Amino acid sequence: MMSTQPQKRVIPEPPSKLKTYFTFFIILLLIFGSAIQTNTSITELIAGFPNMMDLLVQMVPPNWSYFGKIVPAMLETIRMALLGTTFGAIIAIPIALFSASNIVKNTWVFYPVRFILNLIRTIPDLLLAAIFVSIFGLGPLPGILALTIFSIGLVAKLTYEAIEAIDPGPMEAMTSVGANKIQWIFFGVIPQVLPHYISYVLYTFEVNIRAAAVLGLVGAGGIGLYYDRTLGFFEYDKTSSIIIFTLVVVLIIDFISTKLREKLI
Amino acid sequence: MIEFNNVSKTYPNGVKGLSNINLKIEEGEFVVIVGLSGAGKSTLLRSINRLIEISDGEILIEGKSITKAKGSELRRIRRDIGMIFQSFNLVKRSSVLRNVLSGRVGYHSTLRTILGLFPKEDVDLAFDALDRVNILEKAYSRATELSGGQQQRVSIARALAQEAKIILADEPVASLDPLTTKQVMNDLKRINQELGITTIVNLHFIDLAREYATRIIGLRAGEVVFDGPVSEATDEKFSEIYGRPIKKDELLEVEV
Amino acid sequence: MSNTTRPLIKPKKNKTRIWLIYITLALIYIWAFSGMPLPDVKETAAQVSKAIFSGIFSPDWDYVYLPDGEDLLRGLLDTLAIAILGTFISAFLCVPFSFLAASNMSKGRSLSNTGKFILSLIRTFPEIVMAIMFIKAVGPGSFAGVLALGLHSIGMLGKLFTEEIESVDPGPAEALTATGANRLQIIWFAILPQVLPGFLSYTLYRFEINVRSASILGVIGAGGIGTLLIFALSSRDWERVGIILLGIIVMVTFIDLLSGYIRKKIV
Ligand SMILES: Nc1ncnc2c1ncn2[C@@H]1O[C@H](COP(=O)(O)OP(=O)(O)O)[C@@H](O)[C@H]1O
Ligand SMILES: [Mg+2]
Numbered sequence: 015m016m017s018t019q020p021q022k023r024v025i026p027e028p029p030s031k032l033k034t035y036f037t038f039f040i041i042l043l044l045i046f047g048s049a050i051q052t053n054t055s056i057t058e059l060i061a062g063f064p065n066m067m068d069l070l071v072q073m074v075p076p077n078w079s080y081f082g083k084i085v086p087a088m089l090e091t092i093r094m095a096l097l098g099t100t101f102g103a104i105i106a107i108p109i110a111l112f113s114a115s116n117i118v119k120n121t122w123v124f125y126p127v128r129f130i131l132n133l134i135r136t137i138p139d140l141l142l143a144a145i146f147v148s149i150f151g152l153g154p155l156p157g158i159l160a161l162t163i164f165s166i167g168l169v170a171k172l173t174y175e176a177i178e179a180i181d182p183g184p185m186e187a188m189t190s191v192g193a194n195k196i197q198w199i200f201f202g203v204i205p206q207v208l209p210h211y212i213s214y215v216l217y218t219f220e221v222n223i224r225a226a227a228v229l230g231l232v233g234a235g236g237i238g239l240y241y242d243r244t245l246g247f248f249e250y251d252k253t254s255s256i257i258i259f260t261l262v263v264v265l266i267i268d269f270i271s272t273k274l275r276e277k278l279i
Numbered sequence: 280m281i282e283f284n285n286v287s288k289t290y291p292n293g294v295k296g297l298s299n300i301n302l303k304i305e306e307g308e309f310v311v312i313v314g315l316s317g318a319g320k321s322t323l324l325r326s327i328n329r330l331i332e333i334s335d336g337e338i339l340i341e342g343k344s345i346t347k348a349k350g351s352e353l354r355r356i357r358r359d360i361g362m363i364f365q366s367f368n369l370v371k372r373s374s375v376l377r378n379v380l381s382g383r384v385g386y387h388s389t390l391r392t393i394l395g396l397f398p399k400e401d402v403d404l405a406f407d408a409l410d411r412v413n414i415l416e417k418a419y420s421r422a423t424e425l426s427g428g429q430q431q432r433v434s435i436a437r438a439l440a441q442e443a444k445i446i447l448a449d450e451p452v453a454s455l456d457p458l459t460t461k462q463v464m465n466d467l468k469r470i471n472q473e474l475g476i477t478t479i480v481n482l483h484f485i486d487l488a489r490e491y492a493t494r495i496i497g498l499r500a501g502e503v504v505f506d507g508p509v510s511e512a513t514d515e516k517f518s519e520i521y522g523r524p525i526k527k528d529e530l531l532e533v534e535v
Numbered sequence: 536m537s538n539t540t541r542p543l544i545k546p547k548k549n550k551t552r553i554w555l556i557y558i559t560l561a562l563i564y565i566w567a568f569s570g571m572p573l574p575d576v577k578e579t580a581a582q583v584s585k586a587i588f589s590g591i592f593s594p595d596w597d598y599v600y601l602p603d604g605e606d607l608l609r610g611l612l613d614t615l616a617i618a619i620l621g622t623f624i625s626a627f628l629c630v631p632f633s634f635l636a637a638s639n640m641s642k643g644r645s646l647s648n649t650g651k652f653i654l655s656l657i658r659t660f661p662e663i664v665m666a667i668m669f670i671k672a673v674g675p676g677s678f679a680g681v682l683a684l685g686l687h688s689i690g691m692l693g694k695l696f697t698e699e700i701e702s703v704d705p706g707p708a709e710a711l712t713a714t715g716a717n718r719l720q721i722i723w724f725a726i727l728p729q730v731l732p733g734f735l736s737y738t739l740y741r742f743e744i745n746v747r748s749a750s751i752l753g754v755i756g757a758g759g760i761g762t763l764l765i766f767a768l769s770s771r772d773w774e775r776v777g778i779i780l781l782g783i784i785v786m787v788t789f790i791d792l793l794s795g796y797i798r799k800k801i802v
């Protein structure tokens with residue numbers, strides 16, 4: 015049917031696929047290399063599967079009576095998250111101001127501050143906690159400090175990005191009425207970013223609750239300690255009650271925090 | 280041949296899209312369907328290849344009931360019906376050639392198409408189709424890089440590569456400027472005449488309908504209120520279809 | 536400030552609510568601070584902090600590469616390998632999963648909702664606890680870490696993938712349906728090309744997170760640099776702690792930059 019048009023046609027050259035093949039090759043190489051490096055073996059996974067199933071079976075039903083025992087640890091977890099978030103959020107304010115290019119116009123200030131901020135953000139909270147434990151000993155204090163540092167990184171970054179996105183109008187108005195720098199920040203900048211800031215702090219709190227729940231694994235307080243304890247003694251029914259308890263608390267706090275954040279913005 | 284037997288469509292919200300439609304469209308016809316917005320043109324067109332399920336009656340394609348067809352039988356019937364959309368519906372990030380070849384997937388096994396192993400004849404067919412709508416040189420461009428008119432031609436090429444016996448076009452020129460409109464309509468007409476493909480087009484513009492159609496069907500509130508050759512579709516008839524005098528913006532008013 | 540049309544007395548209800556919020560907040564903080572551990576700082580604290588700081592500024596460069604045994608480079612390489620494989624496994628598993636969970640792909644609402652519920656459960660389950668459980672199954676080492684990351688990342692990636700699928704333009708799928716394509720062909724030709732760039736970008740983003748995660752898994756024995764850090768900390772080898780921290784910082788920064796660059800190119 016189509017051959018009714020006998021004209022000679024010039025079919026364009028297909029583009030080279032070399033780049034695609036090369037990319038695929040690199041990705042395959044990375045994956046296989048990683049599999050070798052990590053001793054990944056499917057047979058081991060299959061061999062370990064019964065163990066895994068065994069563990070899961072032993073986890074049900076959870077040991078409900080264990081709940082009462084871990085309530086204090088759970089409260090400590092919440093407290094750690096709350097304090098860590100609060101301290102971090104307060105310290106983050108000046109850092110955010112010094113990182114914002116529309117507040118501090120000097121590149122010699124905001125670039126170095128941002129650089130340090132980025133450095134802080136590269137170190138995971140659990141590692142920070144491990145280091146603080148070896149400085150301050152076991153207990154919630156190193157946990158709170160680790161969460162404080164982590165919160166500084168997160169809140170300061172989100173906040174300075176919000177500051178840089180604000181409407182310059184009110185700030186110019188402040189300058190024109192002769193305000194000094196401090197007044198200028200208080201009346202021109204803070205009212206605009208405050209809802210964002212509070213929202214970020216709440217979000218950081220959500221993240222920190224999750225983090226605080228496992229910091230105990232390195233001895234930095236909270237409910238995480240009990241993972242080690244129960245798993246070490248093969249009391250998997252207790253482990254599952256910890257997991258469920260944590261999930262419930264995390265979900266409740268997420269829910270409240272999300273509702274509050276929706277109200278703010 | 281396409282046959283509508285007592286076809287009705289009621290949407291879940293109670294709106295009557297089509298009511299008791301009886302039509303016969305013969306092979307090789309160039310039918311233009313006109314009517315106000317909301318008259319049921321799209322509903323009529325989409326019920327032909329069952330992108331919309333009708334609620335009553337039956338539609339026969341070449342004597343086979345698409346209404347009753349299931350699974351692979353339904354896909355076989357659809358394979359013979361090409362469709363062209365107002366918004367082109369191309370995969371924007373894929374190449375033009377791949378878009379055209381996607382018209383061939385109904386002919387092969389899932390595995391074969393997914394591995395991209397289209398036979399050489401299919402690729403030739405795709406190039407032929409692109410050549411026919413004069414955008415062969417764009418075969419390896421991404422669809423996004425093309426203008427609206429070019430994109431619509433790619434979708435015509437897709438229907439051609441599909442070796443469709445029927446082409447349905449739902450307001451194919453509504454997002455195009457007047458000049459491109461003419462080119463796309465000319466492509467459709469030429470394909471209809473050269474290949475004998477039955478073509479059904481929904482159109483907004485009255486003068487375009489008169490210029491290209493061999494038969495005009497007027498819809499109003501889901502009912503056929505006019506069905507006849509162009510010569511009978513006078514201004515008065517159009518006013519009847521629209522329920523009011525013709526407005527200026529219903530004319531394209533561009534000479535070829 | 537001198538807006539005369541504004542009523543001088545604000546509605547009373549609003550004020551009580553604000554006070555309620557303040558009081559609740561105050562109570563929460565009183566509770567939190569009352570249980571705040573007193574900075575009962577060990578005498579050694581200052582000493583140790585100083586040692587760590589000086590460790591960071593005079594790191595144990597020899598530890599970067601040791602001809603035999605465990606050194607920094609091998610630890611980092613192991614961490615990267617865990618992150619790469621874990622990310623790949625989760626991205627791979629996420630594809631079918633997210634198609635089930637996307638409301639515009641699956642027919643029944645209940646299937647989509649079940650899928651989304653499972654995803655959020657996985658997301659809230661801490662990866663480090665998953666790693667502990669995998670250690671019980673396959674023994675300590677990097678493989679347990681790979682499995683933990685692979686499973687945990689599904690929670691977030693699955694959610695992002697699902698949202699990506701739910702935002703596709705339905706037009707091309709409709710066109711493919713009209714050509715007589717079956718379900719798989721529609722997905723392959725009309726949906727996948729639309730979502731693939733998003734999938735890749737999210738996978739890279741998750742990879743950045745997983746590099747950080749992989750560097751802590753060693754803390755509980757699931758391979759990577761974390762194990763070496765814990766060894767160095769417990770043997771109070773501060774110069775070694777310093778070089779390990781530096782190594783992590785450099786690796787994470789480099790991966791962030793590289794991944795960010797590729798993500799920009801994709802979209
Ligand atoms: N999915 C739908 N659900 C409910 N009503 C619809 C739907 N699609 C179309 N309709 C209604 O059916 C009628 C016919 O629509 P349509 O066939 O799209 O008209 P046209 O293409 O002529 O503009 C209109 O009243 C429209 O509002
Ligand atoms: Mg329409």
